[in-house]
Amino acid sequence: MTKEFLQRHKENVFEKGFTVIHSVFSDEEIEKIIEVIQNVDTSKENFRKSDDLFAVRQFLKEVPDVKDLVFNDAVKTIVRELFGEQYIAVKSIYFDKPETSNWYVAYHQDLTISVDEKLEMQGFGPWTTKKNQFAVQPPLPILENICTIRIHLDDTDEHNGALKVVPGSHAKGIYRPETIDWNTETEEICNVEKGGIMIMKPLTLHGSNRTTGGRRRRVIHIEFSDMELPQQLKWSEKLN
Structure with a gap:
C-alpha cells in the first residue's frame, strides 16, 4: 500500500464518509479468524443468537485470541495513515447474518459510544443500559472524530446485506433519516x-437490506478514536 493509494482512500473518507479497500487480509488470515470465532464459548451474556443474527458485543475483549489476527500490518498501517498516530480501538462488534436472515436495517447514523459507567454530564444523552453495558450519545465533536473499520469475512453485495450509504451525509451533523431528500441525495x-x-464515519447514513442470495455475511466492526472522554468517563473498550 503506497502513500498515494492510502491518501486517495483518506480523501474518500473525508469527502464521501466511506471507502472500500480490497485484499487487506489473505484467505488464510480470514480462515484463521473464522476458526478462532468458531471455537469460542457463546454462552456468555455478550453473545446474542437468533435465527436472523449472531452478534458479539465487546468482541475484542470477549475473543482476545483474535486481536493479533485482526490487527495485521495492513490494518495498523491503514489506521495510522488514514486516522492518525494516536487512534485506538474503542468499540468492537462481530455480526453474523445467516443465509436465511430476514434482518433488515433502516437508514441511520451510529450516534452512541460505549462507556464504562453512567454519569450525568452536560451534552451526553440520551443513555441506554443493556446488561451492565452503557451507551450514550456524546457531543457531536466526539462522533465526528470516530472512524470505523468493517472487516468482511465473506463476499458481500446487495444480495446478502452489503451496506447502502448516502455519500457526504457524514458532514451534515445529526441527520434524521426521515428528512432525506432523495431529489438531492444519492445511494x-x-x-x-x-x-x-x-472504512466509514459513524455519521454517514447507512442501512442494509435483507439477505436474498442465500449467502451469509460475517463482519467485524471496530470503532477508533484518539479522544479522551471528559471527567472520569472512560471508553468501555480501549485497545492500543
Whole structure:
C-alpha cells in the first residue's frame, strides 16, 4: 500500500464518509479468524443468537485470541495513515447474518459510544443500559472524530446485506433519516470482497437490506478514536 493509494482512500473518507479497500487480509488470515470465532464459548451474556443474527458485543475483549489476527500490518498501517498516530480501538462488534436472515436495517447514523459507567454530564444523552453495558450519545465533536473499520469475512453485495450509504451525509451533523431528500441525495451500495474492509464515519447514513442470495455475511466492526472522554468517563473498550 503506497502513500498515494492510502491518501486517495483518506480523501474518500473525508469527502464521501466511506471507502472500500480490497485484499487487506489473505484467505488464510480470514480462515484463521473464522476458526478462532468458531471455537469460542457463546454462552456468555455478550453473545446474542437468533435465527436472523449472531452478534458479539465487546468482541475484542470477549475473543482476545483474535486481536493479533485482526490487527495485521495492513490494518495498523491503514489506521495510522488514514486516522492518525494516536487512534485506538474503542468499540468492537462481530455480526453474523445467516443465509436465511430476514434482518433488515433502516437508514441511520451510529450516534452512541460505549462507556464504562453512567454519569450525568452536560451534552451526553440520551443513555441506554443493556446488561451492565452503557451507551450514550456524546457531543457531536466526539462522533465526528470516530472512524470505523468493517472487516468482511465473506463476499458481500446487495444480495446478502452489503451496506447502502448516502455519500457526504457524514458532514451534515445529526441527520434524521426521515428528512432525506432523495431529489438531492444519492445511494451507493458498498460491495466488499472477502478479506476487504470498509472504512466509514459513524455519521454517514447507512442501512442494509435483507439477505436474498442465500449467502451469509460475517463482519467485524471496530470503532477508533484518539479522544479522551471528559471527567472520569472512560471508553468501555480501549485497545492500543
